[in-house]
Amino acid sequence: MYRVPAHRSIEIEAFLIETYGMGSLKWACCGWDSAGVYGDFGFPALTEIDRDLSGFITMFASGEIIDPITNDVRLELDRSKIDYFYIRIDLMII
Structure with missing residues (x-):
């Protein structure tokens, strides 16, 4: 797992969407995913x-x-005020 600072989260999210086809981050329940x-x-x-x-x-x-x-x-909805976002990479046999 990798940890990235919130101020870079939009840039990194865009890279993961463009390069790997990850979905856009959305607010759900208690955080972003x-x-x-x-x-x-x-x-x-x-x-x-x-x-x-x-x-x-x-x-x-x-x-x-x-x-x-x-x-x-409390819940913070402003993603720039969250300390870190995490990137998880899993290997699976499908």
Whole structure:
């Protein structure tokens, strides 16, 4: 898993959509995610291991933050105010 600062999240999201076909990030429940639309990739080195081996990419961030004034947990809808977004890469045999 990779961690990226929020100020770069829009740029990185655009790259993952364009390069790997990941879905656009949307607000759902308590954070940002690609709504189940994973990017995918295949490399010859992967299929040499197993012809059904593929890679999937998703990006997400929790919108739950601790309010510095009240110390309560609250939801932050402004993605630029979230500290980090995460990129997860999974290898799967399908």
